[in-house]
Amino acid sequence: MANSASGDSMVHRLVRVIAAFDSEHPTLSGAELARRAALPSSTAYRMVDELLAESLLDRDGQRLRLGTRLWELVSRGSKVLGLREAALPFMEDVQAVVGHHTTLGVIDQQDVLYIERIGSNNSTINITRVAGRLPIHATSTGLILTAFGPTEAQETFLRRLPKLTDATVTDPDELRRMLAEMRHSGYCVMPGTIVPESTGVAVPVFSADGTAIAGLSVVIPRENGPVQPSITALRTAARGISRALGWDGTLRDAIRRSL
Amino acid sequence: MANSASGDSMVHRLVRVIAAFDSEHPTLSGAELARRAALPSSTAYRMVDELLAESLLDRDGQRLRLGTRLWELVSRGSKVLGLREAALPFMEDVQAVVGHHTTLGVIDQQDVLYIERIGSNNSTINITRVAGRLPIHATSTGLILTAFGPTEAQETFLRRLPKLTDATVTDPDELRRMLAEMRHSGYCVMPGTIVPESTGVAVPVFSADGTAIAGLSVVIPRENGPVQPSITALRTAARGISRALGWDGTLRDAIRRSL
Numbered sequence: 257m258a259n260s261a262s263g264d265s266m267v268h269r270l271v272r273v274i275a276a277f278d279s280e281h282p283t284l285s286g287a288e289l290a291r292r293a294a295l296p297s298s299t300a301y302r303m304v305d306e307l308l309a310e311s312l313l314d315r316d317g318q319r320l321r322l323g324t325r326l327w328e329l330v331s332r333g334s335k336v337l338g339l340r341e342a343a344l345p346f347m348e349d350v351q352a353v354v355g356h357h358t359t360l361g362v363i364d365q366q367d368v369l370y371i372e373r374i375g376s377n378n379s380t381i382n383i384t385r386v387a388g389r390l391p392i393h394a395t396s397t398g399l400i401l402t403a404f405g406p407t408e409a410q411e412t413f414l415r416r417l418p419k420l421t422d423a424t425v426t427d428p429d430e431l432r433r434m435l436a437e438m439r440h441s442g443y444c445v446m447p448g449t450i451v452p453e454s455t456g457v458a459v460p461v462f463s464a465d466g467t468a469i470a471g472l473s474v475v476i477p478r479e480n481g482p483v484q485p486s487i488t489a490l491r492t493a494a495r496g497i498s499r500a501l502g503w504d505g506t507l508r509d510a511i512r513r514s515l
Numbered sequence: 516m517a518n519s520a521s522g523d524s525m526v527h528r529l530v531r532v533i534a535a536f537d538s539e540h541p542t543l544s545g546a547e548l549a550r551r552a553a554l555p556s557s558t559a560y561r562m563v564d565e566l567l568a569e570s571l572l573d574r575d576g577q578r579l580r581l582g583t584r585l586w587e588l589v590s591r592g593s594k595v596l597g598l599r600e601a602a603l604p605f606m607e608d609v610q611a612v613v614g615h616h617t618t619l620g621v622i623d624q625q626d627v628l629y630i631e632r633i634g635s636n637n638s639t640i641n642i643t644r645v646a647g648r649l650p651i652h653a654t655s656t657g658l659i660l661t662a663f664g665p666t667e668a669q670e671t672f673l674r675r676l677p678k679l680t681d682a683t684v685t686d687p688d689e690l691r692r693m694l695a696e697m698r699h700s701g702y703c704v705m706p707g708t709i710v711p712e713s714t715g716v717a718v719p720v721f722s723a724d725g726t727a728i729a730g731l732s733v734v735i736p737r738e739n740g741p742v743q744p745s746i747t748a749l750r751t752a753a754r755g756i757s758r759a760l761g762w763d764g765t766l767r768d769a770i771r772r773s774l
Contacts, residue, residue: 267529267562267568268565270526279592306526307526309524309526309527322593327630328646329530329533329534330585331586331645331646333581334536335583348607348610364584365584371586374604386600389587
């Protein structure tokens with residue numbers, strides 16, 4: 257595969273072009289795209305022509321945006337789509353019962369990546385967004401997935417813990433103890449670790465082989481009474497999602513007994 | 516940009532690699548990928564290495580799948596995400612009121628591309644899926660968007676009309692009359708045009724500039740009494756989505772008066 261004079265691969269340059277577009281920059285001029293992707297203009301314009309020909313970019317008047325076809329190609333083959341389609345009806349149930357933002361997140365490259373979020377605009381403060389990332393240790397989703405994840409990943413994670421608010425736990429021993437507790441209880445409650453006003457509550461979603469593949473979470477106002485109803489709603493819904501993914505309830509009990 | 520000996524561009528080969536994965540083939544071996552993408556093995560393996568390095572592909576045991584990072588990059592910058600995020604709360608309202616599958620579709624490259632679908636598994640038969648396509652003239656979404664779309668697109672569309680079921684309308688004159696009626700009424704009701712047992716009902720969603728950018732639709736059992744409640748729920752929700760997208764209600768009235 258052809259590399260540029262600077263040695264970076266075609267695929268890497270393509271990633272830079274796609275990553276130049278985001279929710280703050282949904283459309284770009286050719287010059288803006290070249291600058292944001294750190295590409296020489298001639299390279300950028302040549303790539304734009306090819307990407308337009310394949311409908312990976314679309315024209316939007318004088319500007320460019322990611323092509324709907326690119327979204328389609330990626331969505332059809334992505335495991336994210338299957339997971340979020342299985343989860344969405346159950347997320348609506350949680351939303352109906354709890355009445356606050358409900359999110360679905362996975363761990364990807366040492367972050368929590370949110371793949372779905374539903375909720376009204378009246379819901380409590382929630383900085384998560386679909387396709388947005390947050391640090392693992394600052395989120396209930398990240399912690400519950402770490403608690404139910406492989407031991408090596410836990411140790412890697414415990415070595416890098418920046419503080420985000422006064423409530424963010426960064427002491428490895430305290431976190432180790434919290435993770436053990438979460439494995440036992442099956443849920444994580446984190447008050448004010450990212451935004452002081454909110455509490456995150458998360459439970460794991462299991463795939464057919466018993467892996468904790470996603471975290472189902474609600475963000476509720478911190479001073480909003482007991483969290484138990486949220487935990488109950490989440491656990492109920494997470495069982496439904498897991499079952500829709502082929503999970504056999506007995507498997508998880510087996511895993512829990514072995515812990 | 517480098518072209519292969521066979522003359523197709525790097526971008527085109529990359530599209531073939533991504534398109535090799537879909538909901539029926541979420542994971543592929545290297546050899547399967549090369550075959551489905553119609554690439555020489557050596558080219559395919561070289562591309563796989565680069566795509567793995569950029570996390571555009573992930574390993575899944577011995578197999579490959581599209582990378583979660585690819586979904587993330589594409590979703591963050593895609594107009595699809597903004598549209599479906601604006602629509603989702605209102606789609607839940609329709610789902611709650613009508614109780615059947617609710618879909619959001621756009622016209623892309625002479626098809627209807629469904630970008631969101633919600634509904635219970637108990638809902639009526641519905642062959643739409645997220646990131647799936649259907650022919651424009653066979654769907655209520657496609658017809659209502661054609662009715663509210665540019666005249667040239669209507670004429671192009673009327674020239675190519677394969678029949679899908681006995682109920683699919685393929686006579687250009689009858690369709691022209693139907694489209695005019697839909698522009699006037701603001702909705703489309705299509706009984707059994709794809710699946711004989713179901714009726715599709717769709718209304719347009721407008722963007723800030725008054726363009727009909729998406730169709731909001733429900734699929735209801737064909738023998739299920741009057742469709743008026745579905746129409747009312749859809750029109751109400753579509754106004755909400757359009758307003759969330761910056762649409763000014765008066766603009767549409769102006770458009771309708773001009774028809």
